[in-house]
Amino acid sequence: MTVRLRPHHLLCMLTYVGKGYSEAFVDNYDRIIARLSAGEDVLICEGPDDVCGPLLVSADAHCHRESVTVRDRNALREVGLLQGRPLAVGDTMRLDAGLLAAFRDAFAKGATRSACGGCEWADLCSRVAKSGFDNVRLVAGAVRHTAQ
Template sequence: MINLRPHHGMCIGQFVGSGYSDEFTANMQRIIERLEACDTQNIKLVCHVDDICGSCPHNHEGICRSGQKVMNYDAACLTICGIRENEEISWRDFKDKVRASILETGKLKEVCGGCQWIDTCLQNMGINY
């Protein structure tokens, strides 16, 4: 089963091949392909390093160096989508919740406005910022 940080549900939707390192983007691409290949299969929503973090240069011995900031993104995503930490849900259902509750309601900045990638994500969504 794939472990996914809740806020990565938004990162994945806006992913255009950019990332923290070549290894990171290659791993993220692989995870996305696995998710999409079987989107009815359950994933586990975890609020700690996940399968995407595995190849991230900010992942220091299983702890994200971005600390509380990314934990706040996870918490906001879970709250807005009405999901609990460690809940298991299909990638398709989670993706639908993120789209309906966050992306289509214009709440992306509310969840992860402090992220270094926010301008890229908004640009990809065609949103003026």
């Protein structure tokens, strides 16, 4: 199977420590992180993804807001720059430990943080990065870009 992720969730997964909007959201995210840690592929999608699922029961879910779309555009650009090649919706990725380290290093240095502007979780993510990514749940590695 393949995990569908919107671009800014490529950054969110770096600092995920089991916190979220609701118990259902955290349970879902934990299952996704387990799949990613086991080496499942990622498909970059546009709009709500597998992480968003539990939030979509609400008619006013923030997953559809323009501010989130802006985060996705920024993340797509920054992750592509980090990888040295453009990243686009429809691309697939494979987990790789070396790239996870590179992604986390860039995140900690602020190189991929424009996607975090206005996010209510930005302070938590900054604390996690400052701690050296203690207690993060994604353990397998990072994502390697493969164009389709």
